[in-house]
Amino acid sequence: MLSHEDSKIYGYNLLIREYQERIYWHVRKMVIDHDDADDLVQDVFIKVWKNMSKFRSDSSLYTWIYRIATNECLNFLKKKRNKFFLPIQDIQGELEDKLECSPLIDGDDIQKRLQKELLKLPDKQRLVFNMKYFDEMKFSEISEITGTSVGALKASYHLAVKKIEESIKSD
């Protein structure tokens, strides 16, 4: 363990560089907007720094950081929904508008369509889909992060896939 304060900060700097992209994309796919993702990623790493003493080696460091990032995303989206009692549809609409209008989002129609379909899913189901489909994580890894059983995760993911495919096919 690093004892000197400067060495500690230097070491933490290396840790950030190691994990920042994976954590960023995980957050970005959930909140869509870059500025929101930027704020959340910084909050995640500050929280990790402050709570480093609480890290238990029963899980990997990356899993622990990923779990913090996941909770930050879910809390952010929950607060967004509860703010001024906006209905869920408005939040979905807001995120869809960002998919269409943001200069930091550039993809073909089918990719945008997929993202819009994902926004119709509950946050936790969307989260599981992203981790499995885009990040190609194993269900056992997702289970460790979310605290949900592998069976429930498999069911959630396959239901999400079916819902999306049905919706896109009908168009």
Add this chain to the structure above:
Amino acid sequence: MEHKKFDIEKLPKSNLFKVPEQYFEELPTKIQEQITTPSQSSIFFDYKMQWIGSLTAAAIIIFVGIWFYPNTNIQEVDLLADISSSEIIDYLDYEDISTYEIAYVIDVETLLSEGEPNNYIDLSEEQLSDEELESIYTEYDFSTDIL
């Protein structure tokens, strides 16, 4: 018209999200600045906690002082001790307090025990002659038969 089956697993997994130039190069520095610089809110919080701590200490000291050194009860007589008799008499005359009200609050036992002995006429001690007695009886029309 039959729609083609859409297979999501066959879709290329491209990332439609972009980041500004140099974003990941600058992100660690931004995070490090926040870690090493105490926030304004934490400074305010520390000052506020110091203030609360001082007030709490002062309250404890005051409480202990009152607990161990309580004030003695102030008797009404203590309050009256500083007032002169003439002021009391003037007050009684001004307020027009009835003799009933005075009698109500006066402890007769105290009045009798504390009154000046010369205020009492001890007739048993009085040495009146028979002529003087007869004069009194005549004046007040007392029947001598009582005697």
